[in-house]
Amino acid sequence: MLYIIGLGLADEKDISVKGLEIARRAERVYLEAYTAILLVDKEHLESYYGRSIILADREMVESSSDEILADADTKDIAFLVVGDPFSATTHTDLALRCRQNDPPIPTRTLPNASILTAVGATGLSLYNFGQTVSMVFFTDSWKPASFYDRIAENASLGLHTLVLLDIKVKEPDLQAMARGRIVYEAPRFMTVAQCASQMLEVEDERKQGVCGKEALAVGVARLGSEGEKIVAGTVEELAEVDLGKPLHSLVLCGRKMHEMEWEFVREFAVDRGRFDGVWKREYGGRM
Template structure:
């Protein structure tokens, strides 16, 4: 059987007891290592699990899945995913390959905490969230803005938008690749400040009042860990905010922001007086 096991958000201790039992008895254990990362390294996981762990990068999962699924119709294989297996990043393709395998490989999923639910720590109601969007690193000649349209749709309903921030793990250096050499760039993790800055930059071009400088937002970092940070303010303020090490996410507040949500979130505000003023002017009772 292939077990797809969610590890939660922070460290090796967030795995469920049931998941840990499966990891310790499985023939092989893979850790999906390209869509998200835990706040601890591979060695710490292995010490806690009492098992060796095989890192599964994008190439292995997408192009060499036969290696992962080998003999999984008769032995137990554990495939570990940071967060929840089918929340922020789906692994349905791997499950489909199990169904299509000859003979079919039975699968089981063990859920865990996800940023999609942990973001409730901001005080914003999960019922008031719309579509989740992703923000990628901009380059000088590539600044995709499709996220803007999804946020605009959420805005029409007054809903909050969770923005998942780009990470680059084991990315090839394109200049080296052009010379026939495979060299990987150092890992990069987008910060709340960079995300907020890029949103404001796109607003200056699109000008539909979707993510302007005075839109209220909440930045989060390392949710679920002992060192989690939550900071609220305008996008302009968050563009200068330092929330420390990764992983970061951002929530753009919708007009449906209830008084109770405001009262909770304001405790995280960089400038509480300014946060209150903008909420009362642009959000209170607007939807």
């Protein structure tokens, strides 16, 4: 049996009791380590779970899944995933590969907390979110802006958009590669401020009034942990905030934002007067 086990968002104790029992008795334990990270490292998990853990990077999961699935028809293998197993497409792939194996490998998934729902901590209602989008690091020559179209669609219905921010873990250094050496870049995690800046950059080009300087947004960091941080403000304000260590995410608020949501969110405002002013003028059910 392949157990795909969600670890939740913060540390070694966010795993469910059931998940912990399985991880402790499984034949092998893998940790998916490239779509999200916990606030503690592998050694920390190993010491608490009492197991050695194999780090599974993108290459292993996408190209060498046979290695992960070896003996899974007769033995229990645990595949640990930060957050909830279905938050990333990769894990659906793995489950599909199990099903299409001959004979099929039984799988079971243990769900856990995800940023997709933990973002409710902002006070924004989960019923008022549209489709979730991802934002990647822009480079000088590559500024993929498809997120803008998705946000515009959500905005046309007055809905909030959760923006998940790029993380770069174990990325090969292309310059070194050209010289025939494999060197990995230092890990990078997009911040709320970088996300807000990239939004302003694209808004400047597209000019549909979707995520301009005066749009309201909420930045979150390390949600679900004791050190979680939530800051609300205009996109212009958020482009200047420092929310500290990863992981960060951002919610762009929809115009339908209800008074009850506003009442909760405004407590996190960088500048409450400015936040209230924009909300009263442009939000609260106005479309």
